[in-house]
Amino acid sequence: MPARSMTDKVGVAFLTSPVAITATDTSLYFDTKGWEEVEIIINETSTAVDSSHYYTPTLQSSTASGSGFATSTEYQGTTLASQITNTSTVRHIGYTGTERYIKVVMTETGTTAASTIAVSVIASRPLDTSTLTMTTG
Numbered sequence: 001m002p003a004r005s006m007t008d009k010v011g012v013a014f015l016t017s018p019v020a021i022t023a024t025d026t027s028l029y030f031d032t033k034g035w036e037e038v039e040i041i042i043n044e045t046s047t048a049v050d051s052s053h054y055y056t057p058t059l060q061s062s063t064a065s066g067s068g069f070a071t072s073t074e075y076q077g078t079t080l081a082s083q084i085t086n087t088s089t090v091r092h093i094g095y096t097g098t099e100r101y102i103k104v105v106m107t108e109t110g111t112t113a114a115s116t117i118a119v120s121v122i123a124s125r126p127l128d129t130s131t132l133t134m135t136t137g
Contacts, residue, residue, distance in 0.1 A: 006124070009124055009125065009126065010122060010123065010124045011035070011122070011123045011124075011126070011134040012120065012121070012122050012123075012134070013030065013120065013121050013123075013134040013136050014028075014118065014119070014120050014136075015027035015028045015029075015030060015040075015103065015104060015119040015120060015121055015136060016028070016104070016106075016117060016118055016119040017118060018043075018045075018116045018117070018118040019116060019117065019118070020115065020116050021055065021106050021108055021115065021116075021117050022108060023107075023108055024105060024106065024107045024108065025105070025106045025108075025117070026103060026104075026105045026106075027103045027104045027105070027106075027119045028103065028136040029062075029065055029069075029101045029102065029103040029136065030101065030102050030103065030121045030123075030134075030135070030136055031065065031100060031101055031135035031136070032095065032099075032100055032101070032102060032123070033100055033135075034126055034127050034128060035123035035124065035125065035126055035127070036124070036125035036126070036127065037094065037123065037124045037125050038094070038095040038102070038121060038122075038123050038124075039092055039093070039094050039095075039121065039122045039123075039124075040059070040075075040092065040093050040094075040095060040102070040104060040119065040120070040121055041090065041091070041092045041119070041120045041121070041122065042057055042089075042090070042091045042092070042104065042106075042117065042118075042119050043089075043090050043117070043118045043119075043120070044089045044090075044091075044115060044116070044117050045115065045116050052109075052110045053109065053110030053111055054108075054109055054110065055106050055107065055108055055109075055115070055117065056106070056107045056109065057091070057104055057105070057106050057107075058071055058104065058105045058106075058107070059071070059072045059073075059074075059075055059093065059095070059102060059103075059104055060072055060102065060103050060104070060105055061074065061095075061097050061099035061101065061102045061103075062099055062100070062101045062102075063099050063100055063101070064101065065100075065101050069101070069103060072095075072097055072099070072102070074095065074096045074097030074098075074099075075093040075094060075095050075096055075097070076093065076094045076096055077091075077092055077093040077094055102121075104119045106119075121134075
């Protein structure tokens with residue numbers, strides 16, 4: 001029977017712990033170096049989002065960890081540019097770009113005081129399993 005564990009093949013990190021967002025909130029960045037596949041998960045729990053009160057997530061990428069971040073459209077999956085207007089929404093996208101660092105910017109429209117957002121990353125297929133690291137900053 002095949003082993004079902006992926007512990008030595010997958011890394012998981014929070015880029016934003018569950019937090020109420022006001023105005024604009026930027027996640028930590030994730031360093032994609034050493035990982036072949038990267039999936040970003042945005043988990044929103046709310047009782048206060050609708051067509052007038054919502055979040056719009058944007059993926060940003062850069063070649064440097066502290067600067068040069070710009071909007072990226074290099075991903076597969078759910079369209080990020082659309083608004084999060086449903087309660088208890090989970091979105092995930094696969095990063096397909098070549099820039100080393102990625103992060104998510106959440107922009108609030110209206111007032112969504114009862115909402116919380118968490119941004120996580122799952123990385124898989126490490127290039128070298130002896131040096132598995134999940135670097136955020």
